[in-house]
Amino acid sequence: MERCPFTYSQSIESADLHEGEINLNIQLKGCNGGGLGIISYTLFLDLDNDGFQETVLSSSNPPPAGRVMANNSFNPGFTGGDTVRFDKRPLPDSMLYRFALEINYSGDTTIGWMRFNTDAAPFDFVPVQLPEGRHRIEWRASQDGVERYCDRNFKVKDCKKPNLTCKSGLAVFLDVTQTASLSIGQALEATSDNITPDSQLVLGMRRVGTGSGFPLDGFGNPQDTIMFNCENADNQFIELWVRDKADNLQQCITQVLVYDTAGFCPFVPNPTICARSYSNGEIIRDVTFSTQWSTPNQPLGYNQLFVNSTGCSELSSLPPASNFTLEAAKDTFPLNGVTTYDLVLISKHILDLEPFDAGWKISAADVNLSNSVSTFDIVELRKLILGLTVKLPGSTPSWRFYVDTCTVWGNPFYGNCPSEYALPLQALSWYPPQLSFKGVKMGDVNGTASNIDTLQGIAQTRGQFASLEIPDLTIQAGETIEIPIRATEGGEWEGFQFSLKYDPELIEIEEVVASNMIDIKSENWAKPETGVLNLSWSDAIANVLFPGDPLLYLRVKAHSTARLSDIFSLPANARIQPEAYDSEGINHPVELIFSQKPNSDAKGELQVFSPLPNPTTGSARLPLRLTAPETVSLEISDLSGKTIWRLASPLESGNHFLEIPAAALSQSGVYVWRVFTGNTAQSGRLVRL
Numbered sequence: 001m002e003r004c005p006f007t008y009s010q011s012i013e014s015a016d017l018h019e020g021e022i023n024l025n026i027q028l029k030g031c032n033g034g035g036l037g038i039i040s041y042t043l044f045l046d047l048d049n050d051g052f053q054e055t056v057l058s059s060s061n062p063p064p065a066g067r068v069m070a071n072n073s074f075n076p077g078f079t080g081g082d083t084v085r086f087d088k089r090p091l092p093d094s095m096l097y098r099f100a101l102e103i104n105y106s107g108d109t110t111i112g113w114m115r116f117n118t119d120a121a122p123f124d125f126v127p128v129q130l131p132e133g134r135h136r137i138e139w140r141a142s143q144d145g146v147e148r149y150c151d152r153n154f155k156v157k158d159c160k161k162p163n164l165t166c167k168s169g170l171a172v173f174l175d176v177t178q179t180a181s182l183s184i185g186q187a188l189e190a191t192s193d194n195i196t197p198d199s200q201l202v203l204g205m206r207r208v209g210t211g212s213g214f215p216l217d218g219f220g221n222p223q224d225t226i227m228f229n230c231e232n233a234d235n236q237f238i239e240l241w242v243r244d245k246a247d248n249l250q251q252c253i254t255q256v257l258v259y260d261t262a263g264f265c266p267f268v269p270n271p272t273i274c275a276r277s278y279s280n281g282e283i284i285r286d287v288t289f290s291t292q293w294s295t296p297n298q299p300l301g302y303n304q305l306f307v308n309s310t311g312c313s314e315l316s317s318l319p320p321a322s323n324f325t326l327e328a329a330k331d332t333f334p335l336n337g338v339t340t341y342d343l344v345l346i347s348k349h350i351l352d353l354e355p356f357d358a359g360w361k362i363s364a365a366d367v368n369l370s371n372s373v374s375t376f377d378i379v380e381l382r383k384l385i386l387g388l389t390v391k392l393p394g395s396t397p398s399w400r401f402y403v404d405t406c407t408v409w410g411n412p413f414y415g416n417c418p419s420e421y422a423l424p425l426q427a428l429s430w431y432p433p434q435l436s437f438k439g440v441k442m443g444d445v446n447g448t449a450s451n452i453d454t455l456q457g458i459a460q461t462r463g464q465f466a467s468l469e470i471p472d473l474t475i476q477a478g479e480t481i482e483i484p485i486r487a488t489e490g491g492e493w494e495g496f497q498f499s500l501k502y503d504p505e506l507i508e509i510e511e512v513v514a515s516n517m518i519d520i521k522s523e524n525w526a527k528p529e530t531g532v533l534n535l536s537w538s539d540a541i542a543n544v545l546f547p548g549d550p551l552l553y554l555r556v557k558a559h560s561t562a563r564l565s566d567i568f569s570l571p572a573n574a575r576i577q578p579e580a581y582d583s584e585g586i587n588h589p590v591e592l593i594f595s596q597k598p599n600s601d602a603k604g605e606l607q608v609f610s611p612l613p614n615p616t617t618g619s620a621r622l623p624l625r626l627t628a629p630e631t632v633s634l635e636i637s638d639l640s641g642k643t644i645w646r647l648a649s650p651l652e653s654g655n656h657f658l659e660i661p662a663a664a665l666s667q668s669g670v671y672v673w674r675v676f677t678g679n680t681a682q683s684g685r686l687v688r689l
Contacts, residue, residue: 136153160195353541403417480510498574508559570591
């Protein structure tokens with residue numbers, strides 16, 4: 001159906017009012033078992049959109065096909081009026097649209113619709129189209145002589161946004177005045193509207209982030225020019241707006257390259273972006289820096305920044321939004337810097353034995369992102385160490401980053417330490433010269449993580465090797481035995497980890513059994529792959545181990561006859577490094593040795609072992625084992641044989657430590673210790689550094 005040419009639109013000063021499809025209906029529900037209801041309507045129209053409903057028609061007495069009778073609202077019974085043709089198709093009257101009433105029945109409910117139909121097809125109803133303006137419909141329903149009325153006002157208006165396209169590849173050049181201008185004509189590609197003529201569309205533009213709504217200047221007029229200067233000498237984004245006569249708005253965004261080719265502006269470097277480790281201040285490599293932003297009705301914007309050879313980046317371009325965020329991310333090598341000693345330190349923090357002295361350590365320990373440090377974090381880290389998992393739990397990245405203006409001191413869970421910069425859109429020269437981050441390697445609470453992904457970690461203070469001894473037995477096919485793994489030197493251990501490789505064709509490891517020295521549990525070991533046994537044990541309180549005491553037992557079943565030295569090995573290039581940790585926080589590399597005696601326990605009434613530590617910087621402890629109660633004497637002498645300190649103490653049978661105070665070793669040098677019990681004496685040397 002053509003638009004009506006006989007009505008006048010005041011908004012666009014045109015004799016062609018816009019029409020819209022209308023679906024108006026009423027439902028009548030029968031009461032008390034009465035007959036079916038009768039429905040009719042009276043329609044009051046404002047054909048010239050002047051706010052006055054001057055035309056009336058009724059479904060009971062509709063106007064002729066293709067026509068309405070205008071200006072009849074004051075006539076008695078709304079009769080007469082001026083004939084206005086709304087359907088000018090070159091068709092017979094029987095095929096022209098006319099106003100009608102469509103009735104549908106559903107049970108005791110009657111539904112009436114205002115529709116178009118034709119005399120040629122009276123039962124083919126289509127939705128009515130009405131011109132823009134404020135109109136009214138009065139419904140009348142009757143049943144068994146009872147009438148009811150329903151009156152509704154409604155408005156037909158243009159709600160469609162205009163079309164608008166911005167030009168791309170825009171560029172302006174600063175002149176000797178250090179300025180450049182851009183007009184709407186330079187930025188506009190095309191615009192159109194479904195009703196408003198192009199000549200009546202209103203255009204405006206502004207720099208992105210400098211306002212909201214339709215762009216107006218200080219006098220309330222549409223802004224049609226944007227000025228640029230040296231502070232904008234980079235990539236800029238502008239927004240074009242168009243408004244039609246119905247106040248529908250549309251906008252588009254485009255980029256403008258602002259060039260200072262003649263060098264009129266002073267040089268200002270772009271803001272640099274780096275990420276440094278909280279633990280050592282070094283630049284963290286392989287970090288991804290990105291800007292993210294959101295615009296209405298658009299997906300989240302994302303731009304990854306280029307990283308140079310130093311591991312840093314620059315903020316050299318800005319996104320098309322009034323605000324954006326700058327973020328750092330890295331999620332690689334989750335085991336980097338994570339060892340069983342981290343579990344020792346986390347346990348001491350939880351038990352308040354040695355609380356963390358820096359907030360970044362608390363953040364690093366919270367690997368499940370629960371905003372607390374608990375044994376659940378230890379469980380997750382141990383699973384990672386044992387190879388049961390290959391990444392941190394949930395969405396936890398291997399590194400967390402904070403803006404470098406935040407110290408992450410104290411408890412980070414009770415402060416605001418943002419992980420990203422929230423920045424307004426402005427000239428690059430207005431941002432701080434450094435927009436950097438500080439990073440925390442998750443799970444690494446002692447700062448041993450490498451800042452380069454090619455390394456597993458930075459070794460902490462390392463002591464002498466700690467030897468693990470396995471008796472070099474020959475096991476027979478079908479035999480099931482428990483093999484002890486002993487600590488040859490003993491000491492006070494807070495934890496250890498190692499990866500034991502074995503030949504699965506020769507044996508099957510059924511279980512790791514605890515000794516009476518260390519409480520090994522099922523969560524301390526795993527077989528993540530065929531032929532590999534990983535162990536990770538830790539305790540917040542050091543466990544005393546005497547030389548030769550078994551750490552644990554391996555219950556194995558032999559598939560073939562073989563020597564243990566042909567079955568087991570401790571590879572140095574394993575996923576986890578073989579390490580043991582003493583009460584002084586010293587990391588001891590672990591080596592595996594095979595003894596020729598099935599049982600390495602020494603015989604006799606007295607066993608005295610080397611002092612711990614030796615050399616020492618202060619005091620020392622002398623471990624010994626008695627098979628019966630004895631009075632034990634300990635003497636310290638210098639190399640000339642002069643006794644400078646003596647201790648005598650009655651002891652029960654079992655394992656003991658004799659304390660040698662720092663005062664007994666008054667200066668650096670070599671001392672001789674002697675232990676006497678009954679007719680037995682043993683001696684050795686102790687070095688004071």
